[in-house]
Each structure stands twice: as structure tokens, then as C-alpha cells.
Amino acid sequence: MYRAYKSISFAREYQALIDILGLSCECPVFGCLKYHKKYSGGCVSSSVLLTLNVPKQFVKLTEYKVWADFMFYLKYTRKDNYTKMDMTSETEITQKQLDAAIHALKTQKVSWRYEVPQVILEEIRPEWLVKYEFTKKEKW
Numbered sequence: 001m002y003r004a005y006k007s008i009s010f011a012r013e014y015q016a017l018i019d020i021l022g023l024s025c026e027c028p029v030f031g032c033l034k035y036h037k038k039y040s041g042g043c044v045s046s047s048v049l050l051t052l053n054v055p056k057q058f059v060k061l062t063e064y065k066v067w068a069d070f071m072f073y074l075k076y077t078r079k080d081n082y083t084k085m086d087m088t089s090e091t092e093i094t095q096k097q098l099d100a101a102i103h104a105l106k107t108q109k110v111s112w113r114y115e116v117p118q119v120i121l122e123e124i125r126p127e128w129l130v131k132y133e134f135t136k137k138e139k140w
Contacts, residue, residue: 002124004029013071016082020105021060023122031119039064039116049135052128054121062105064116070101 004027007014014027021028031052032038076091078084083102085095111117 001126002029003027003122010071012082013074016070016074017062017067017105017120019082020102021062021120023060023120025122029121029124031121033061033111033117033119036111036114037116047135049133050124051130051132052124053130054119054128058121060120061108061111061114062118062120063114064118066101066104067118070098070105073098073101 003025006026017023017028018025034051073093074082076086076089076093077098078086083098085091085093085098
């Protein structure tokens with residue numbers, strides 16, 4: 001079984017997502033859905049593409065844009081509570097926008113109701129692996 005290690009650079013963001021989605025992991029595993037729009041912002045952390053068949057009960061979905069917005073909003077929240085805006089920060093972000101983002105991340109919809117769905121998993125189990133392919137030539 002694979003579980004992602006805790007992120008140093010996105011620790012607060014990932015911990016908030018874990019809390020919002022009720023996950024039991026140190027760091028979420030992000031993925032894409034087959035036959036849906038994908039966007040990784042040009043960043044991929046691996047040179048292996050895994051195709052998985054994950055039972056639905058282990059899959060959480062978020063809208064990519066909402067997650068990106070939420071990560072930005074976190075800069076302006078209280079350090080001890082990501083659900084509350086830090087009123088000492090100068091920003092045009094409102095508590096209402098933050099609440100809407102949290103609600104949207106928490107609310108699970110069928111995959112086709114997302115513009116760019118983002119899969120969130122607690123882990124990857126070996127029995128879910130359908131195939132793998134190397135996307136970059138690595139020197140071993």
C-alpha cells in the first residue's frame with residue numbers, strides 16, 4: 001500500500017483538505033479521472049503514470065479551480081483556524097468566499113458535474129493497479 005508522506009511546503013493546505021474531506025492520512029494523494037478534463041498546472045511529481053480501478057467509496061472529488069482558490073485564500077485565514085479570515089490581513093477575500101470554497105470542497109457530486117474534477121485518495125492499494133507506464137526516460 002502507498003501512502004503519501006506529509007508535505008513540507010503545503011502542510012497547512014493539505015491538513016485543511018484532510019479535515020474538510022474527513023480523510024485519515026498524513027497527506028492526500030491527488031489524481032485525475034479517465035474521460036474528464038485534466039489540469040496539473042504543469043507540475044507532476046512522478047515519472048510513472050498509474051491507471052487505477054479504485055472502488056467509489058475510497059474516492060473523494062474536488063473541483064480543481066475551487067481547490068486552487070482555497071489554497072490562495074488560506075494565506076488570509078487565521079493561523080489557528082483555516083475556517084476564519086484573519087481580520088488583520090489586508091485582502092479583498094471575504095468570509096463568504098472562504099465559506100463557499102469550503103462548502104464546495106466538502107460537497108461530493110457525481111463526476112460529470114465537475115468542470116475539472118480532481119481525485120483525492122487516502123492511499124493507493126496494490127489491488128487497484130490496472131497498469132503503469134513510465135512517462136519520462138529514467139536512468140536506473
